[in-house]
Amino acid sequence: MQLDDQKLNQCVEHAVYDLSASYMGVMISLGNQLGLYRAMDGVGPLSSRELAKKTACSERYVREWLNSQVAGGYIDYDSITQTFTLTPEQAMVLANDESPFFIPNAWNIAASMWLDEAKSLQTFRSGKGLSWDKHHDRLFCGVAAFFRNGYRANLVQNWLPTLDGVEAQLKKGIKVADIGCGHGHSTVIMAKAYPESRFFGFDVHEDSIATARELADSEGVADRVTFEVATAKTFPGKDYGLVCYFDCLHDMGDPVGAARYARDTLDEDGTVMLVEPYADDRLEDNINPIGRLYYAASTTMCCAHSLSEEVGLALGAQAGASRLADVFKKAGYGHFRRATETPFNLVMEVRR
Ligand SMILES: C[S@@+](CC[C@H](N)C(=O)[O-])C[C@H]1O[C@@H](n2cnc3c(N)ncnc32)[C@H](O)[C@@H]1O
Structure with missing residues:
Protein backbone atom coordinates (compact mmCIF):
# COMPACT_ATOMS: atom_id res chain seq x y z
CA MET A 1 0.00 0.00 0.00
CA GLN A 2 1.27 3.47 -0.91
CA LEU A 3 1.82 5.62 2.20
CA ASP A 4 1.16 9.34 2.10
CA ASP A 5 4.41 10.79 3.55
CA GLN A 6 2.78 14.01 4.63
CA LYS A 7 0.05 12.20 6.56
CA LEU A 8 2.59 9.84 8.08
CA ASN A 9 4.75 12.75 9.25
CA GLN A 10 1.74 14.52 10.71
CA CYS A 11 0.80 11.42 12.66
CA VAL A 12 4.35 10.89 13.95
CA GLU A 13 4.59 14.56 14.92
CA HIS A 14 1.30 14.30 16.77
CA ALA A 15 2.36 11.16 18.64
CA VAL A 16 5.79 12.58 19.58
CA TYR A 17 4.15 15.81 20.78
CA ASP A 18 1.90 13.76 23.06
CA LEU A 19 4.75 11.59 24.28
CA SER A 20 6.74 14.71 25.13
CA ALA A 21 3.69 16.21 26.88
CA SER A 22 3.33 13.12 29.02
CA TYR A 23 6.98 13.40 30.15
CA MET A 24 6.28 17.05 30.95
CA GLY A 25 3.56 15.93 33.32
CA VAL A 26 6.15 14.16 35.43
CA MET A 27 8.35 17.29 35.37
CA ILE A 28 5.40 19.46 36.45
CA SER A 29 4.58 17.10 39.29
CA LEU A 30 8.21 17.11 40.47
CA GLY A 31 8.37 20.89 40.22
CA ASN A 32 5.23 21.17 42.28
CA GLN A 33 6.23 18.72 44.98
CA LEU A 34 9.77 20.11 45.30
CA GLY A 35 8.48 23.69 45.51
CA LEU A 36 10.52 24.73 42.44
CA TYR A 37 7.75 26.80 40.85
CA ARG A 38 6.79 28.40 44.15
CA ALA A 39 10.41 29.41 44.78
CA MET A 40 10.45 31.18 41.40
CA ASP A 41 7.13 32.96 41.89
CA GLY A 42 7.52 36.75 41.96
CA VAL A 43 11.30 36.82 42.42
CA GLY A 44 12.42 37.56 38.85
CA PRO A 45 15.32 35.87 37.06
CA LEU A 46 17.19 33.10 38.91
CA SER A 47 20.17 30.95 37.99
CA SER A 48 19.92 27.20 38.45
CA ARG A 49 22.33 27.51 41.38
CA GLU A 50 20.13 30.12 43.09
CA LEU A 51 16.99 28.02 42.60
CA ALA A 52 18.75 24.89 43.88
CA LYS A 53 19.84 26.78 46.99
CA LYS A 54 16.37 28.22 47.65
CA THR A 55 14.76 24.77 47.42
CA ALA A 56 17.54 22.69 49.04
CA CYS A 57 17.84 20.56 45.89
CA SER A 58 20.82 19.36 43.89
CA GLU A 59 21.90 21.96 41.30
CA ARG A 60 22.55 19.44 38.52
CA TYR A 61 19.01 18.06 38.77
CA VAL A 62 17.48 21.51 39.05
CA ARG A 63 19.39 22.70 35.98
CA GLU A 64 18.19 19.79 33.86
CA TRP A 65 14.63 20.28 35.12
CA LEU A 66 14.83 23.98 34.22
CA ASN A 67 16.02 23.04 30.75
CA SER A 68 13.00 20.77 30.35
CA GLN A 69 10.71 23.60 31.41
CA VAL A 70 12.24 26.02 28.91
CA ALA A 71 12.05 23.43 26.12
CA GLY A 72 8.43 22.79 27.10
CA GLY A 73 7.51 26.49 27.07
CA TYR A 74 6.68 26.75 30.77
CA ILE A 75 9.59 28.89 32.00
CA ASP A 76 11.32 31.82 30.25
CA TYR A 77 15.07 31.72 29.64
CA ASP A 78 17.60 34.52 29.11
CA SER A 79 20.52 33.01 27.20
CA ILE A 80 22.82 36.00 27.91
CA THR A 81 22.57 35.82 31.71
CA GLN A 82 21.61 32.11 31.73
CA THR A 83 18.79 32.83 34.12
CA PHE A 84 15.26 31.51 34.35
CA THR A 85 12.04 33.42 35.04
CA LEU A 86 8.53 32.32 35.93
CA THR A 87 6.16 34.96 34.55
CA PRO A 88 3.08 35.99 36.60
CA GLU A 89 0.89 34.09 34.13
CA GLN A 90 2.99 30.94 34.42
CA ALA A 91 2.84 31.33 38.22
CA MET A 92 -0.97 31.34 38.10
CA VAL A 93 -0.90 27.96 36.36
CA LEU A 94 2.10 26.35 38.06
CA ALA A 95 2.93 28.00 41.40
CA ASN A 96 -0.16 29.43 43.02
CA ASP A 97 -2.28 26.67 44.58
CA GLU A 98 -5.11 29.15 45.25
CA SER A 99 -5.40 30.20 41.62
CA PRO A 100 -8.38 28.91 39.61
CA PHE A 101 -5.90 27.97 36.85
CA PHE A 102 -3.55 25.85 39.01
CA ILE A 103 -2.84 22.62 37.10
CA PRO A 104 0.01 20.57 38.70
CA ASN A 105 -2.14 18.50 41.07
C1 LIG B 1 -15.51 12.37 39.22
S1 LIG B 1 -15.82 12.25 40.92
C2 LIG B 1 -16.46 13.89 41.27
C3 LIG B 1 -16.37 14.22 42.73
C4 LIG B 1 -16.79 15.63 43.10
N1 LIG B 1 -18.19 15.87 42.86
C5 LIG B 1 -15.95 16.66 42.37
O1 LIG B 1 -16.50 17.37 41.53
O2 LIG B 1 -14.75 16.76 42.64
C6 LIG B 1 -17.28 11.25 41.02
C7 LIG B 1 -17.74 10.94 42.42
O3 LIG B 1 -19.01 10.29 42.36
C8 LIG B 1 -19.05 9.34 43.40
N2 LIG B 1 -20.09 8.35 43.08
C9 LIG B 1 -20.09 7.49 42.04
N3 LIG B 1 -21.22 6.74 42.06
C10 LIG B 1 -21.94 7.15 43.12
C11 LIG B 1 -23.21 6.78 43.65
N4 LIG B 1 -23.94 5.83 43.08
N5 LIG B 1 -23.65 7.43 44.75
C12 LIG B 1 -22.91 8.42 45.32
N6 LIG B 1 -21.70 8.80 44.88
C13 LIG B 1 -21.22 8.18 43.77
C14 LIG B 1 -17.64 8.78 43.41
O4 LIG B 1 -17.36 8.08 44.61
C15 LIG B 1 -16.80 10.02 43.20
O5 LIG B 1 -16.45 10.63 44.41
Whole structure:
Protein backbone atom coordinates (compact mmCIF):
# COMPACT_ATOMS: atom_id res chain seq x y z
CA MET A 1 0.00 0.00 0.00
CA GLN A 2 1.27 3.47 -0.91
CA LEU A 3 1.82 5.62 2.20
CA ASP A 4 1.16 9.34 2.10
CA ASP A 5 4.41 10.79 3.55
CA GLN A 6 2.78 14.01 4.63
CA LYS A 7 0.05 12.20 6.56
CA LEU A 8 2.59 9.84 8.08
CA ASN A 9 4.75 12.75 9.25
CA GLN A 10 1.74 14.52 10.71
CA CYS A 11 0.80 11.42 12.66
CA VAL A 12 4.35 10.89 13.95
CA GLU A 13 4.59 14.56 14.92
CA HIS A 14 1.30 14.30 16.77
CA ALA A 15 2.36 11.16 18.64
CA VAL A 16 5.79 12.58 19.58
CA TYR A 17 4.15 15.81 20.78
CA ASP A 18 1.90 13.76 23.06
CA LEU A 19 4.75 11.59 24.28
CA SER A 20 6.74 14.71 25.13
CA ALA A 21 3.69 16.21 26.88
CA SER A 22 3.33 13.12 29.02
CA TYR A 23 6.98 13.40 30.15
CA MET A 24 6.28 17.05 30.95
CA GLY A 25 3.56 15.93 33.32
CA VAL A 26 6.15 14.16 35.43
CA MET A 27 8.35 17.29 35.37
CA ILE A 28 5.40 19.46 36.45
CA SER A 29 4.58 17.10 39.29
CA LEU A 30 8.21 17.11 40.47
CA GLY A 31 8.37 20.89 40.22
CA ASN A 32 5.23 21.17 42.28
CA GLN A 33 6.23 18.72 44.98
CA LEU A 34 9.77 20.11 45.30
CA GLY A 35 8.48 23.69 45.51
CA LEU A 36 10.52 24.73 42.44
CA TYR A 37 7.75 26.80 40.85
CA ARG A 38 6.79 28.40 44.15
CA ALA A 39 10.41 29.41 44.78
CA MET A 40 10.45 31.18 41.40
CA ASP A 41 7.13 32.96 41.89
CA GLY A 42 7.52 36.75 41.96
CA VAL A 43 11.30 36.82 42.42
CA GLY A 44 12.42 37.56 38.85
CA PRO A 45 15.32 35.87 37.06
CA LEU A 46 17.19 33.10 38.91
CA SER A 47 20.17 30.95 37.99
CA SER A 48 19.92 27.20 38.45
CA ARG A 49 22.33 27.51 41.38
CA GLU A 50 20.13 30.12 43.09
CA LEU A 51 16.99 28.02 42.60
CA ALA A 52 18.75 24.89 43.88
CA LYS A 53 19.84 26.78 46.99
CA LYS A 54 16.37 28.22 47.65
CA THR A 55 14.76 24.77 47.42
CA ALA A 56 17.54 22.69 49.04
CA CYS A 57 17.84 20.56 45.89
CA SER A 58 20.82 19.36 43.89
CA GLU A 59 21.90 21.96 41.30
CA ARG A 60 22.55 19.44 38.52
CA TYR A 61 19.01 18.06 38.77
CA VAL A 62 17.48 21.51 39.05
CA ARG A 63 19.39 22.70 35.98
CA GLU A 64 18.19 19.79 33.86
CA TRP A 65 14.63 20.28 35.12
CA LEU A 66 14.83 23.98 34.22
CA ASN A 67 16.02 23.04 30.75
CA SER A 68 13.00 20.77 30.35
CA GLN A 69 10.71 23.60 31.41
CA VAL A 70 12.24 26.02 28.91
CA ALA A 71 12.05 23.43 26.12
CA GLY A 72 8.43 22.79 27.10
CA GLY A 73 7.51 26.49 27.07
CA TYR A 74 6.68 26.75 30.77
CA ILE A 75 9.59 28.89 32.00
CA ASP A 76 11.32 31.82 30.25
CA TYR A 77 15.07 31.72 29.64
CA ASP A 78 17.60 34.52 29.11
CA SER A 79 20.52 33.01 27.20
CA ILE A 80 22.82 36.00 27.91
CA THR A 81 22.57 35.82 31.71
CA GLN A 82 21.61 32.11 31.73
CA THR A 83 18.79 32.83 34.12
CA PHE A 84 15.26 31.51 34.35
CA THR A 85 12.04 33.42 35.04
CA LEU A 86 8.53 32.32 35.93
CA THR A 87 6.16 34.96 34.55
CA PRO A 88 3.08 35.99 36.60
CA GLU A 89 0.89 34.09 34.13
CA GLN A 90 2.99 30.94 34.42
CA ALA A 91 2.84 31.33 38.22
CA MET A 92 -0.97 31.34 38.10
CA VAL A 93 -0.90 27.96 36.36
CA LEU A 94 2.10 26.35 38.06
CA ALA A 95 2.93 28.00 41.40
CA ASN A 96 -0.16 29.43 43.02
CA ASP A 97 -2.28 26.67 44.58
CA GLU A 98 -5.11 29.15 45.25
CA SER A 99 -5.40 30.20 41.62
CA PRO A 100 -8.38 28.91 39.61
CA PHE A 101 -5.90 27.97 36.85
CA PHE A 102 -3.55 25.85 39.01
CA ILE A 103 -2.84 22.62 37.10
CA PRO A 104 0.01 20.57 38.70
CA ASN A 105 -2.14 18.50 41.07
CA ALA A 106 -4.36 17.39 38.18
CA TRP A 107 -1.40 15.41 36.83
CA ASN A 108 -2.14 12.95 39.64
CA ILE A 109 -5.03 11.74 37.46
CA ALA A 110 -2.64 10.74 34.68
CA ALA A 111 -0.36 9.09 37.25
CA SER A 112 -3.26 7.05 38.59
CA MET A 113 -4.25 5.98 35.08
CA TRP A 114 -0.79 4.50 34.56
CA LEU A 115 -0.73 2.92 38.00
CA ASP A 116 -4.12 1.31 37.28
CA GLU A 117 -3.27 0.19 33.75
CA ALA A 118 -3.31 -3.54 34.63
CA LYS A 119 -6.84 -3.15 36.06
CA SER A 120 -8.00 -1.33 32.93
CA LEU A 121 -6.62 -4.09 30.72
CA GLN A 122 -8.71 -6.54 32.70
CA THR A 123 -11.90 -4.49 32.41
CA PHE A 124 -11.55 -4.23 28.64
CA ARG A 125 -11.28 -8.02 28.39
CA SER A 126 -13.94 -8.92 30.95
CA GLY A 127 -16.38 -6.09 30.29
CA LYS A 128 -16.79 -5.80 34.04
CA GLY A 129 -16.75 -2.54 35.97
CA LEU A 130 -14.09 -1.05 38.23
CA SER A 131 -15.49 0.94 41.11
CA TRP A 132 -14.12 4.32 42.11
CA ASP A 133 -12.54 3.03 45.35
CA LYS A 134 -10.47 0.44 43.44
CA HIS A 135 -8.33 3.09 41.79
CA HIS A 136 -4.97 4.31 43.03
CA ASP A 137 -5.21 7.07 45.66
CA ARG A 138 -3.68 9.62 43.32
CA LEU A 139 -6.94 9.65 41.37
CA PHE A 140 -9.01 11.15 44.17
CA CYS A 141 -6.82 14.16 44.95
CA GLY A 142 -6.18 14.66 41.23
CA VAL A 143 -9.87 14.79 40.33
CA ALA A 144 -10.70 16.99 43.32
CA ALA A 145 -7.92 19.43 42.37
CA PHE A 146 -8.90 19.49 38.69
CA PHE A 147 -12.58 20.26 39.21
CA ARG A 148 -12.00 22.54 42.21
CA ASN A 149 -10.45 25.13 39.89
CA GLY A 150 -13.66 25.54 37.92
CA TYR A 151 -15.84 25.56 41.03
CA ARG A 152 -13.69 28.23 42.65
CA ALA A 153 -13.80 30.41 39.58
CA ASN A 154 -17.45 29.92 38.67
CA LEU A 155 -19.75 28.25 41.13
CA VAL A 156 -20.75 31.22 43.29
CA GLN A 157 -19.86 33.99 40.84
CA ASN A 158 -21.41 32.61 37.64
CA TRP A 159 -23.25 29.31 37.95
CA LEU A 160 -25.64 29.66 40.90
CA PRO A 161 -26.83 33.13 39.76
CA THR A 162 -27.95 31.64 36.43
CA LEU A 163 -30.40 29.29 38.18
CA ASP A 164 -33.78 30.92 38.49
CA GLY A 165 -34.29 32.18 42.07
CA VAL A 166 -31.72 29.85 43.64
CA GLU A 167 -29.21 32.47 44.77
CA ALA A 168 -31.92 34.35 46.69
CA GLN A 169 -33.05 31.10 48.34
CA LEU A 170 -29.47 30.25 49.31
CA LYS A 171 -29.01 33.68 50.88
CA LYS A 172 -32.23 33.26 52.83
CA GLY A 173 -31.43 29.72 53.96
CA ILE A 174 -32.25 26.35 52.38
CA LYS A 175 -31.06 22.76 52.63
CA VAL A 176 -28.60 21.74 49.94
CA ALA A 177 -27.58 18.19 49.05
CA ASP A 178 -24.32 17.70 47.13
CA ILE A 179 -24.47 14.16 45.73
CA GLY A 180 -21.22 12.40 44.77
CA CYS A 181 -19.39 15.23 46.52
CA GLY A 182 -15.95 13.57 46.53
CA HIS A 183 -13.55 15.68 48.58
CA GLY A 184 -16.30 18.23 49.11
CA HIS A 185 -14.80 21.31 47.48
CA SER A 186 -18.08 22.28 45.83
CA THR A 187 -19.96 21.84 49.12
CA VAL A 188 -17.50 23.91 51.13
CA ILE A 189 -17.32 26.68 48.51
CA MET A 190 -21.12 27.06 48.68
CA ALA A 191 -21.15 26.84 52.49
CA LYS A 192 -18.64 29.68 52.75
CA ALA A 193 -20.70 31.86 50.43
CA TYR A 194 -24.14 31.21 51.97
CA PRO A 195 -23.91 31.01 55.76
CA GLU A 196 -27.71 30.89 56.23
CA SER A 197 -28.05 27.62 54.31
CA ARG A 198 -27.22 24.07 55.45
CA PHE A 199 -25.16 21.75 53.29
CA PHE A 200 -25.10 17.94 53.14
CA GLY A 201 -22.45 16.17 51.08
CA PHE A 202 -22.88 12.49 50.20
CA ASP A 203 -20.59 10.05 48.46
CA VAL A 204 -20.12 6.27 48.33
CA HIS A 205 -16.35 6.62 48.73
CA GLU A 206 -15.46 6.50 52.44
CA ASP A 207 -11.97 7.96 52.11
CA SER A 208 -13.29 10.92 50.13
CA ILE A 209 -15.88 11.63 52.80
CA ALA A 210 -13.16 11.55 55.49
CA THR A 211 -11.13 14.08 53.46
CA ALA A 212 -14.21 16.23 52.91
CA ARG A 213 -14.82 16.37 56.67
CA GLU A 214 -11.26 17.56 57.23
CA LEU A 215 -11.78 20.23 54.58
CA ALA A 216 -14.95 21.49 56.27
CA ASP A 217 -13.04 21.73 59.57
CA SER A 218 -10.03 23.49 58.10
CA GLU A 219 -12.22 25.96 56.18
CA GLY A 220 -14.26 26.77 59.30
CA VAL A 221 -17.67 25.66 57.96
CA ALA A 222 -18.18 22.42 59.92
CA ASP A 223 -21.07 24.12 61.75
CA ARG A 224 -23.16 24.20 58.56
CA VAL A 225 -21.76 21.30 56.53
CA THR A 226 -22.26 17.58 57.11
CA PHE A 227 -20.55 14.89 55.07
CA GLU A 228 -21.86 11.32 55.07
CA VAL A 229 -21.22 8.09 53.22
CA ALA A 230 -24.39 7.44 51.18
CA THR A 231 -25.38 6.46 47.66
CA ALA A 232 -27.26 8.68 45.24
CA LYS A 233 -30.32 6.47 45.64
CA THR A 234 -30.34 6.23 49.44
CA PHE A 235 -29.05 9.52 50.85
CA PRO A 236 -31.01 10.76 53.86
CA GLY A 237 -33.09 13.92 54.23
CA LYS A 238 -36.08 15.62 52.63
CA ASP A 239 -37.13 19.10 51.58
CA TYR A 240 -33.91 20.06 49.88
CA GLY A 241 -34.13 23.41 48.12
CA LEU A 242 -31.18 22.45 45.94
CA VAL A 243 -29.77 19.06 44.96
CA CYS A 244 -26.44 19.21 43.12
CA TYR A 245 -24.44 16.77 41.05
CA PHE A 246 -20.93 17.99 40.33
CA ASP A 247 -19.21 15.98 37.62
CA CYS A 248 -20.57 12.71 38.94
CA LEU A 249 -24.02 11.84 37.53
CA HIS A 250 -22.50 10.20 34.45
CA ASP A 251 -20.30 8.08 36.78
CA MET A 252 -23.32 6.46 38.36
CA GLY A 253 -24.60 3.05 37.28
CA ASP A 254 -28.20 4.22 37.41
CA PRO A 255 -28.41 7.98 36.76
CA VAL A 256 -32.13 7.72 36.00
CA GLY A 257 -32.76 5.98 39.33
CA ALA A 258 -30.58 8.56 41.11
CA ALA A 259 -32.46 11.47 39.52
CA ARG A 260 -35.82 9.86 40.34
CA TYR A 261 -34.78 9.42 43.97
CA ALA A 262 -33.58 13.03 44.18
CA ARG A 263 -36.93 14.24 42.82
CA ASP A 264 -38.66 12.87 45.91
CA THR A 265 -36.22 14.64 48.25
CA LEU A 266 -36.77 18.12 46.74
CA ASP A 267 -39.07 20.63 48.36
CA GLU A 268 -42.00 22.17 46.41
CA ASP A 269 -39.94 24.64 44.34
CA GLY A 270 -36.63 22.81 44.66
CA THR A 271 -34.01 22.79 41.90
CA VAL A 272 -31.48 20.26 40.69
CA MET A 273 -28.19 21.76 39.55
CA LEU A 274 -26.48 19.35 37.21
CA VAL A 275 -22.84 20.12 36.47
CA GLU A 276 -21.29 17.77 33.93
CA PRO A 277 -18.08 17.72 31.91
CA TYR A 278 -18.46 19.94 28.83
CA ALA A 279 -19.48 17.97 25.77
CA ASP A 280 -21.42 18.40 22.57
CA ASP A 281 -23.86 15.66 21.71
CA ARG A 282 -21.87 13.96 18.96
CA LEU A 283 -18.37 12.52 18.84
CA GLU A 284 -17.61 14.49 15.68
CA ASP A 285 -18.24 17.72 17.63
CA ASN A 286 -15.96 16.70 20.53
CA ILE A 287 -12.74 16.43 18.56
CA ASN A 288 -10.69 18.86 20.62
CA PRO A 289 -8.33 18.77 23.66
CA ILE A 290 -11.21 18.82 26.15
CA GLY A 291 -13.01 15.97 24.42
CA ARG A 292 -9.80 14.00 24.30
CA LEU A 293 -9.14 14.58 28.01
CA TYR A 294 -12.64 13.55 29.04
CA TYR A 295 -13.06 10.57 26.70
CA ALA A 296 -9.79 9.12 28.04
CA ALA A 297 -10.76 9.63 31.69
CA SER A 298 -14.20 8.28 30.88
CA THR A 299 -12.74 5.07 29.45
CA THR A 300 -10.81 4.04 32.54
CA MET A 301 -12.80 5.73 35.32
CA CYS A 302 -16.30 6.99 34.52
CA CYS A 303 -17.56 4.11 32.37
CA ALA A 304 -15.64 1.67 34.55
CA HIS A 305 -17.30 2.91 37.74
CA SER A 306 -20.76 3.05 36.19
CA LEU A 307 -20.41 -0.53 34.98
CA SER A 308 -19.54 -1.57 38.55
CA GLU A 309 -22.93 -0.37 39.85
CA GLU A 310 -26.44 -1.70 39.29
CA VAL A 311 -27.96 -0.96 35.86
CA GLY A 312 -24.48 0.01 34.54
CA LEU A 313 -25.73 2.59 32.03
CA ALA A 314 -22.19 3.90 31.41
CA LEU A 315 -23.26 7.28 30.06
CA GLY A 316 -19.63 8.36 29.79
CA ALA A 317 -18.14 11.75 30.59
CA GLN A 318 -19.03 13.05 27.12
CA ALA A 319 -22.73 12.24 27.26
CA GLY A 320 -23.76 15.73 26.13
CA ALA A 321 -26.83 17.77 27.04
CA SER A 322 -29.38 15.80 24.99
CA ARG A 323 -28.64 12.47 26.64
CA LEU A 324 -28.59 14.14 30.05
CA ALA A 325 -31.97 15.74 29.34
CA ASP A 326 -33.29 12.30 28.47
CA VAL A 327 -32.11 10.94 31.84
CA PHE A 328 -34.17 13.57 33.68
CA LYS A 329 -37.18 13.13 31.42
CA LYS A 330 -37.18 9.41 32.17
CA ALA A 331 -36.87 10.23 35.88
CA GLY A 332 -40.11 12.26 35.71
CA TYR A 333 -38.87 15.87 35.56
CA GLY A 334 -40.69 18.40 33.39
CA HIS A 335 -38.07 21.16 33.15
CA PHE A 336 -34.48 20.88 31.89
CA ARG A 337 -32.54 23.97 30.83
CA ARG A 338 -28.92 24.50 29.91
CA ALA A 339 -28.17 27.40 32.25
CA THR A 340 -24.56 28.15 31.37
CA GLU A 341 -21.27 26.59 30.39
CA THR A 342 -17.49 26.93 30.58
CA PRO A 343 -14.87 25.21 28.42
CA PHE A 344 -14.81 22.42 31.03
CA ASN A 345 -18.41 22.19 32.24
CA LEU A 346 -22.07 22.24 31.25
CA VAL A 347 -24.42 23.58 33.92
CA MET A 348 -28.08 22.56 33.80
CA GLU A 349 -31.12 23.69 35.76
CA VAL A 350 -33.65 20.90 36.33
CA ARG A 351 -37.04 21.11 38.02
CA ARG A 352 -40.03 18.90 38.62
C1 LIG B 1 -15.51 12.37 39.22
S1 LIG B 1 -15.82 12.25 40.92
C2 LIG B 1 -16.46 13.89 41.27
C3 LIG B 1 -16.37 14.22 42.73
C4 LIG B 1 -16.79 15.63 43.10
N1 LIG B 1 -18.19 15.87 42.86
C5 LIG B 1 -15.95 16.66 42.37
O1 LIG B 1 -16.50 17.37 41.53
O2 LIG B 1 -14.75 16.76 42.64
C6 LIG B 1 -17.28 11.25 41.02
C7 LIG B 1 -17.74 10.94 42.42
O3 LIG B 1 -19.01 10.29 42.36
C8 LIG B 1 -19.05 9.34 43.40
N2 LIG B 1 -20.09 8.35 43.08
C9 LIG B 1 -20.09 7.49 42.04
N3 LIG B 1 -21.22 6.74 42.06
C10 LIG B 1 -21.94 7.15 43.12
C11 LIG B 1 -23.21 6.78 43.65
N4 LIG B 1 -23.94 5.83 43.08
N5 LIG B 1 -23.65 7.43 44.75
C12 LIG B 1 -22.91 8.42 45.32
N6 LIG B 1 -21.70 8.80 44.88
C13 LIG B 1 -21.22 8.18 43.77
C14 LIG B 1 -17.64 8.78 43.41
O4 LIG B 1 -17.36 8.08 44.61
C15 LIG B 1 -16.80 10.02 43.20
O5 LIG B 1 -16.45 10.63 44.41
